[in-house]
Amino acid sequence: MIEVEALTKVYPGGVRAVEAIDFTVDPGEVFGLLGPNGAGKSTTIGMLTTTLRPTSGTARLAGYDVAKQPLAARSVSSAVFQEAVVDRSLTGRRNLELHARLWNAGANQIDSTAAALGIADLLDRAVDTYSGGQRRRLEIARALVSDPRVLFLDEPTAGLDPRIRHELLDVLAGLRGRGELTLLLTTHYLDEAEQLCDRIAIMHLGRIVALDTPANLRTSLGAELVELRVDGDGERSLARLREHGLAGDDAFVVGSTLTVPLDGRGAAAAIAEIEVLDLPVTGVSTRRPTLDDIYLRLTGGRLAEAA
Amino acid sequence: MTAIASTASLIRRERRPGTTGALRTLALRRLALTARTPRELLVPLLTPVLFALVIAPALKTALHTSASYESYVAIGTVGLLVPLNTFFLGLGVIVDREMGAQRELLAAPVRRGLLVLGNLVVALAITGLQIGTLLGFAVARRIHFSPHGPGVLWFLAAAILLTVAMYGAAETLASRIPRQEEYIARIPAIAIAPWFLAGSLFPITAMPVGLTWVARFLPLTHALALMRYGLLNDSSGLHAIWRMHSTTGSAGLSLAVVALFALVLMRIAIRVFTHAATR
Numbered sequence: 001m002i003e004v005e006a007l008t009k010v011y012p013g014g015v016r017a018v019e020a021i022d023f024t025v026d027p028g029e030v031f032g033l034l035g036p037n038g039a040g041k042s043t044t045i046g047m048l049t050t051t052l053r054p055t056s057g058t059a060r061l062a063g064y065d066v067a068k069q070p071l072a073a074r075s076v077s078s079a080v081f082q083e084a085v086v087d088r089s090l091t092g093r094r095n096l097e098l099h100a101r102l103w104n105a106g107a108n109q110i111d112s113t114a115a116a117l118g119i120a121d122l123l124d125r126a127v128d129t130y131s132g133g134q135r136r137r138l139e140i141a142r143a144l145v146s147d148p149r150v151l152f153l154d155e156p157t158a159g160l161d162p163r164i165r166h167e168l169l170d171v172l173a174g175l176r177g178r179g180e181l182t183l184l185l186t187t188h189y190l191d192e193a194e195q196l197c198d199r200i201a202i203m204h205l206g207r208i209v210a211l212d213t214p215a216n217l218r219t220s221l222g223a224e225l226v227e228l229r230v231d232g233d234g235e236r237s238l239a240r241l242r243e244h245g246l247a248g249d250d251a252f253v254v255g256s257t258l259t260v261p262l263d264g265r266g267a268a269a270a271i272a273e274i275e276v277l278d279l280p281v282t283g284v285s286t287r288r289p290t291l292d293d294i295y296l297r298l299t300g301g302r303l304a305e306a307a
Numbered sequence: 308m309t310a311i312a313s314t315a316s317l318i319r320r321e322r323r324p325g326t327t328g329a330l331r332t333l334a335l336r337r338l339a340l341t342a343r344t345p346r347e348l349l350v351p352l353l354t355p356v357l358f359a360l361v362i363a364p365a366l367k368t369a370l371h372t373s374a375s376y377e378s379y380v381a382i383g384t385v386g387l388l389v390p391l392n393t394f395f396l397g398l399g400v401i402v403d404r405e406m407g408a409q410r411e412l413l414a415a416p417v418r419r420g421l422l423v424l425g426n427l428v429v430a431l432a433i434t435g436l437q438i439g440t441l442l443g444f445a446v447a448r449r450i451h452f453s454p455h456g457p458g459v460l461w462f463l464a465a466a467i468l469l470t471v472a473m474y475g476a477a478e479t480l481a482s483r484i485p486r487q488e489e490y491i492a493r494i495p496a497i498a499i500a501p502w503f504l505a506g507s508l509f510p511i512t513a514m515p516v517g518l519t520w521v522a523r524f525l526p527l528t529h530a531l532a533l534m535r536y537g538l539l540n541d542s543s544g545l546h547a548i549w550r551m552h553s554t555t556g557s558a559g560l561s562l563a564v565v566a567l568f569a570l571v572l573m574r575i576a577i578r579v580f581t582h583a584a585t586r
Contacts, residue, residue: 012586049413049414050413051410051413051414051584052585053585072323072416074415074416075323077414078414079410079411085410086408086411087340087407087408094339095408098332098336101324102333102415102416102417103323103324103416104324104328104416142411
């Protein structure tokens with residue numbers, strides 16, 4: 001449903017926002033682009049929604065080239081953008097009707113879609129009276145009234161408080177069963193990606209540095225890892241672990257915390273070997289790898305900090 | 308799913324609105340937004356009405372001119388109303404981009420030029436309403452107009468084309484200027500300064516020769532001369548521009564000039580909007 005080949009975007013001034021990325025998304029699949037701000041996620045969505053021109057490469061939606069057949073590509077897709085993109089002085093209903101007319105869809109789905117998203121009672125109020133969560137629901141409802149084959153969601157829960165965010169995640173999870181709807185969403189929340197997505201592409205500095213199912217990504221660091229907190233320079237401590245063969249290339253440092261995948265070794269034995277080195281360790285723990293670890297290994301920065 | 312059902316599904320989902328339907332939808336949206344912003348309707352009208360009703364009669368008294376000077380200035384104020392109104396409507400483009408639904412419209416399966424044309428339709432409607440209001444106030448104030456049959460057509464053609472040209476300039480500016488404050492700061496130079504040179508309050512031949520030549524290149528000068536020819540049966544403005552004996556020929560040439568400006572400025576507006584909206 002979505003085919004992206006060597007897609008590249010260089011902004012005027014030479015900023016390379018997206019660098020030759022490739023991926024495909026199957027019909028009905030929920031695909032996540034994960035990464036911090038500046039990773040190139042929104043630029044990718046911009047190119048796929050034809051609101052940004054690709055510098056090179058190709059992207060197709062339902063077989064339509066977004067650069068050569070933009071009208072056809074737009075006719076099969078809808079988007080919910082990161083920022084609020086809505087006519088605030090108009091009513092919710094008017095916003096939905098405008099979308100339906102511009103996509104040449106009947107207005108008969110407006111009430112049912114609004115009801116499904118829990119905003120039926122708000123439809124006849126001006127949007128500038130909506131809360132942030134209500135407005136986001138309206139934008140999702142708007143994107144759905146044209147019955148798109150591809151729905152883009154750019155940071156759909158950004159800026160929402162935790163309760164509204166979780167409510168919205170339920171709504172998004174409910175979209176899964178909606179026919180052949182293909183979802184591409186961007187996020188910098190790991191739990192969101194893990195909860196919603198069939199596959200995840202992690203982006204870093206405009207490139208896709210990993211692409212797989214959440215489960216496979218997690219297991220790429222093995223079943224268990226050791227986390228060491230050290231006093232002083234974490235990089236120097238990691239270098240010493242590597243000198244003694246106790247850490248591989250997949251180990252990484254964030255600040256004064258070292259994360260060392262065990263790669264099949266026993267945790268107790270590994271900790272004993274580390275203690276022999278007499279590093280300035282202030283704390284040791286073992287745990288199962290998370291998506292956060294994958295991200296940190298691939299990008300060298302914690303998601304929440306980067307975002 | 309059978310092949311036929313699959314194709315039917317494909318056809319159902321690849322629907323796009325026709326050009327007329329899309330233009331109508333976009334124009335109605337802009338009208339609905341504008342109707343909720345009285346500022347856009349009323350503010351541009353204040354200064355021209357003040358000119359027509361207060362300043363022109365005051366000038367007449369102070370200068371001891373004939374009664375036709377009020378009519379002369381009343382038409383001149385149309386030349387202020389059109390740029391002010393269109394440039395105020397241009398603010399809507401920035402609002403759309405900064406906190407409105409512009410990205411949604413850009414993601415819609417309609418040609419992006421239609422977004423500009425939809426705004427233009429509303430600019431024409433509102434400007435028409437405001438010109439009607441201005442002339443209505445003027446008539447109520449016993450300012451005399453002497454329209455003849457084709458004259459009304461000259462007036463309408465000039466007013467419409469001037470509005471198209473000015474709205475093209477406003478959209479272009481709005482697409483290139485990032486913030487409302489910067490846009491508003493440029494309005495006096497672009498929308499108001501030419502008014503003082505275009506024969507709004509006095510014939511262009513009353514100015515130094517160099518400025519008279521500058522005035523001949525302004526679309527507003529041609530539009531005002533046409534409007535006065537149309538509503539006041541006063542062709543002096545056309546003769547001052549073209550120095551031709553044929554009034555109809557002069558009017559045709561001035562109309563062509565305004566039409567050329569309208570065409571070029573709208574094409575630029577569509578091009579700049581499309582380019583700026585999709586970097």
